[in-house]
Amino acid sequence: xxxxxxxxxxxxxxxxxxxxxxxxxxxxxxxxxxxxxxxxxxxxxxxxxxxxxxxxxxxxxxxxxxxxxxxxxxxxxxxxxxxxxxxxxxxxxxxxxxxxxxxxxxxxxxxxxxxxxxxxxxxxxxxxxxxxxxxxxxxxxxxxxxxxxxxxxxxxxxxxxxxxxxxxxxxxxxxxxxxxxxxxxxxxxxxxxxxxxxxxxxxxxxxxxxxxxxxxxxxxxxxxxxxxxxxxxxxxxxxxxx
Amino acid sequence: xxxxxxxxxxxxxxxxxxxxxxxxxxxxxxxxxxxxxxxxxxxxxxxxxxxxxxxxxxxxxxxxxxxxxxxxxxxxxxxxxxxxxxxxxxxxxxxxxxxxxxxxxxxxxxxxxxxxxxxxxxxxxxxxxxxxxxxxxxxxxxxxxxxxxxxxxxxxxxxxxxxxxxxxxxxxxxxxxxxxxxxxxxxxxxxxxxxxxxxxxxxxxxxxxxxxxxxxxxxxxxxxxxxxxxxxxxxxxxxxxxxxxxxxxxxxxxxxxxxxxxxxxxxxxxxxxxxxxxxxxxxxxxxxxxxxxxxxxxxxxxxxx
Numbered sequence: 048x049x050x051x052x053x054x055x056x057x058x059x060x061x062x063x064x065x066x067x068x069x070x071x072x073x074x075x076x077x078x079x080x081x082x083x084x085x086x087x088x089x090x091x092x093x094x095x096x097x098x099x100x101x102x103x104x105x106x107x108x109x110x111x112x113x114x115x116x117x118x119x120x121x122x123x124x125x126x127x128x129x130x131x132x133x134x135x136x137x138x139x140x141x142x143x144x145x146x147x148x149x150x151x152x153x154x155x156x157x158x159x160x161x162x163x164x165x166x167x168x169x170x171x172x173x174x175x176x177x178x179x180x181x182x183x184x185x186x187x188x189x190x191x192x193x194x195x196x197x198x199x200x201x202x203x204x205x206x207x208x209x210x211x212x213x214x215x216x217x218x219x220x221x222x223x224x225x226x227x228x229x230x231x232x233x234x235x236x237x238x239x240x241x242x243x244x245x246x247x248x249x250x251x252x253x254x255x256x257x258x259x260x261x262x263x264x265x266x267x268x269x270x271x272x273x274x275x276x277x278x279x280x281x282x283x284x285x286x287x288x289x
Numbered sequence: 290x291x292x293x294x295x296x297x298x299x300x301x302x303x304x305x306x307x308x309x310x311x312x313x314x315x316x317x318x319x320x321x322x323x324x325x326x327x328x329x330x331x332x333x334x335x336x337x338x339x340x341x342x343x344x345x346x347x348x349x350x351x352x353x354x355x356x357x358x359x360x361x362x363x364x365x366x367x368x369x370x371x372x373x374x375x376x377x378x379x380x381x382x383x384x385x386x387x388x389x390x391x392x393x394x395x396x397x398x399x400x401x402x403x404x405x406x407x408x409x410x411x412x413x414x415x416x417x418x419x420x421x422x423x424x425x426x427x428x429x430x431x432x433x434x435x436x437x438x439x440x441x442x443x444x445x446x447x448x449x450x451x452x453x454x455x456x457x458x459x460x461x462x463x464x465x466x467x468x469x470x471x472x473x474x475x476x477x478x479x480x481x482x483x484x485x486x487x488x489x490x491x492x493x494x495x496x497x498x499x500x501x502x503x504x505x506x507x508x509x510x511x512x513x514x515x516x517x518x519x520x521x522x523x524x525x526x527x528x529x530x531x532x533x534x535x536x537x538x539x540x541x542x543x544x545x546x547x548x549x550x551x552x553x554x555x556x557x558x559x560x561x562x563x564x565x566x567x568x569x570x571x572x573x574x575x576x577x578x579x580x581x582x583x584x585x586x587x588x589x590x591x592x593x594x
Contacts, residue, residue: 217324
């Protein structure tokens, strides 16, 4: 349920590492309830930008607001209002399903009653109730990723950042994962996602494509395909990023 | 060529490979397609003599992977899933190291790696740890090739790599194949299957199917419909209620509906949807992709167990 209300505003964002310009004057907005695809080749500058928007890195210049908070001075506020998951960092392997939920619920400052209610709802939805005392390390990757996503939105953040959430996951689980994304959007959560699967780019409301630190295209998948005279997003990507 | 017979591997209670048998012909570009945890890496590590099987046997160009492990290592090139070159050595030093270990020189086999290595040669004095993902991948492939192996085993060389670099990598593999090198490559990306001569679909330690990509597509046993709808998520929920339907999955901008062979036609599906208020929809019979085949095989396995 995409709206016209910006939840992320980026104006002339620049990030330099020494002489290297990782983000070169990025400007874009992400709207509340949108699934925003953030694509680009390896090394295009996606991770740098995500780190800034999550309040983990300070930009060199530019004006950026995330969930209404400034990325220079209000990073703690930002962290309270977002969720984050990636393929690489998600949950603690040595803790059980339940312990992970309790830990993250604590980190996000959730009230105990609220956390308990949401935990039950989430485990039922994922059909994981019978596994709540299993260690995360014993679960298949697909389950872990679905659980990691559900934990990232347990505190109902305004925005959730997903960095290649479906890498290496089997094709059925990959689609179940996207159903979870749609359900989060129904709850009004904005989704900011990166992926190397070009079919997933089609599921986004809008897609931006980065190359060499710049945003070179930003529009709905339909408009991008028209503009680049391409049959699918894979072709669009190859035409732009090559 | 590679011969695998009844290979079994277990880690505690977890069965990683369940009596896997497979043969790969000389000069073939063979793809092992499956998600993380399917058993691809275990199989490749057994072939590379880095892991002992619990049962069964395997040979490469007639050499047994257990008894002849030393010889196996001289005729094979291996690119593990995780970058495992020396990050503190430069690009050139890494390559030189691997050449020396195998008793050869960069000059002797330069023709093999030329196309690939030339792309990273401008950075030959850079430390390997400082390379970008795409460049690391090219260096790792060069190092795996420098001793002129007869067989190349590549474990997920394109995972986490962007669509452009993936395409380039497959073009490199095609050129190596022309030089007569037998290649086994694993990938979780189903769309890469069509680039292989033959593929095996692997899931939970079992080979679900082994054939050419086209043969797998041609022998898809059910009817497959490509459905275009403005509301993919809603339409797929609705199709769950279509009697006897097998699956409905989104494939980018279209929905793929699988139904038992001969049970429906496009008109009857359209009618079902319009009865439920979905009118702006087109239904066409479509050819399966490898991902459709994989999903159906997974589905059938689940039904059985």
